[in-house]
Amino acid sequence: MADGQKAVKMAKTAKAEAHFVRPPRAAYATDPARSRGRLHDEPESRTRTPFERDRDRIVHASAFRRLRGKTQVFVAHEGDHYRTRLTHSLEVAQIARSVARVMGLDDDLAECLGIAHDLGHPPFGHTGEDVLDACMETYHGFDHNAQTLRVLTKLERKYPAFDGLNLTWETLEGVVKHNGPLIRYGATLQDLPIAIQEYNAAHDLELASWPGLEAQVAAHADDIAYNNHDIDDGLRAELFTLTELREEVPMVERVLAQVEREYPGLDEFRASAETVRRLIGVWIEDLVVESNARIAAAKPETVEDVRAAGKPLIGFSDEMNEHQAVLRRFLMARMYRHWRVNRSRSHAKRILRELFDLLIAEPELLPPDWQEGGDGPRGQRTARRVCDYIAGMTDDFAIEEHRRLFNLGR
Numbered sequence: 001m002a003d004g005q006k007a008v009k010m011a012k013t014a015k016a017e018a019h020f021v022r023p024p025r026a027a028y029a030t031d032p033a034r035s036r037g038r039l040h041d042e043p044e045s046r047t048r049t050p051f052e053r054d055r056d057r058i059v060h061a062s063a064f065r066r067l068r069g070k071t072q073v074f075v076a077h078e079g080d081h082y083r084t085r086l087t088h089s090l091e092v093a094q095i096a097r098s099v100a101r102v103m104g105l106d107d108d109l110a111e112c113l114g115i116a117h118d119l120g121h122p123p124f125g126h127t128g129e130d131v132l133d134a135c136m137e138t139y140h141g142f143d144h145n146a147q148t149l150r151v152l153t154k155l156e157r158k159y160p161a162f163d164g165l166n167l168t169w170e171t172l173e174g175v176v177k178h179n180g181p182l183i184r185y186g187a188t189l190q191d192l193p194i195a196i197q198e199y200n201a202a203h204d205l206e207l208a209s210w211p212g213l214e215a216q217v218a219a220h221a222d223d224i225a226y227n228n229h230d231i232d233d234g235l236r237a238e239l240f241t242l243t244e245l246r247e248e249v250p251m252v253e254r255v256l257a258q259v260e261r262e263y264p265g266l267d268e269f270r271a272s273a274e275t276v277r278r279l280i281g282v283w284i285e286d287l288v289v290e291s292n293a294r295i296a297a298a299k300p301e302t303v304e305d306v307r308a309a310g311k312p313l314i315g316f317s318d319e320m321n322e323h324q325a326v327l328r329r330f331l332m333a334r335m336y337r338h339w340r341v342n343r344s345r346s347h348a349k350r351i352l353r354e355l356f357d358l359l360i361a362e363p364e365l366l367p368p369d370w371q372e373g374g375d376g377p378r379g380q381r382t383a384r385r386v387c388d389y390i391a392g393m394t395d396d397f398a399i400e401e402h403r404r405l406f407n408l409g410r
Helices: 003-018 050-059 061-070 084-100 107-116 125-135 143-153 169-177 194-202 213-236 242-246 250-262 267-296 305-306 318-338 339-361 377-393 395-406
Strands: none
Touching: 050 107, 050 169, 061 395, 084 107, 084 267, 107 169, 107 213, 125 143, 125 339, 125 377, 143 169, 143 194, 143 377, 213 242, 213 250, 213 318, 242 250, 242 267, 242 318, 242 339, 250 267, 250 318, 250 395, 267 318, 339 377, 339 395
């Protein structure tokens, strides 16, 4: 064989070997065939695993569709190119699925949890959550994670035999506990949001233990997505410049310098996009390497070993956590507290506070479907109905509803 032919064959072999080979399912992965089932018994699907079925039910839910009009930093009408809760959830799901697959975990469950994790967020991002929590202070408060559970187990009403989506125990466990045990460091069940207390009484989610690895992966996929995509949105909104970013965040400077060496003269838009893309890869690689090291040290043999480990087995390295802290400080100063964002936040606060106060005082203004139901004593039921109604709104709907109720000319 000629030298040229040998070189071509070697190149093809190297390329083939570089292709991703899906690892076998790990013994400590969550096994859909061993799911603990659903609160309400249903026949199993003949074409989908329980976790695929959960994912599909969430994708078809009204609350999932409404995420397209809910924002994280910017108000929806400020531009079509900024990320919404919907696009963010899809990005989290994609990252979670990729990480779970390469680690031999159940990627359907990881994807499902990525899609579901933001369903309980109200309009106007974390500002909306803060306002509703203050409004509900005397009515057990508001927590977006507990609201996600309410959406999945009560507020979605399309099935004839039950309220909610009747998801598997593993999916609901992952939704509620993706950031870790809820009963720890002196906290008790009575300290938790009322929605979690009530559901747990009927379907024990084992709130004192860690969740499966798929839920832990989804939680860190959330960090990867919003940290790096907020860079993209902040640059697009001109809240800071690429020069400022590289001067203050060493990890960005290192990756951007590599991009510039490989593509000299690249325009700033493409350079920033390529930098963000590579940063996501850096974070994913660190997460996989660090998590595999933790798993190797802990030696779990089953998913129950993971839950009983007493510590997270999925996480970033100490070095990456330091980089994350630097980036978050930059984004907090340059983006989340930017005067333009502060103005939108101030407007959002007034809209939600005024809507809540009016609807609590005059609940007959609620649409007919929202004038009945709720939990607890009468006043508490009214407050929770109003809270559920507002929490389900998109940004634009909240703005328009405020106009309808407070502007006589509308």
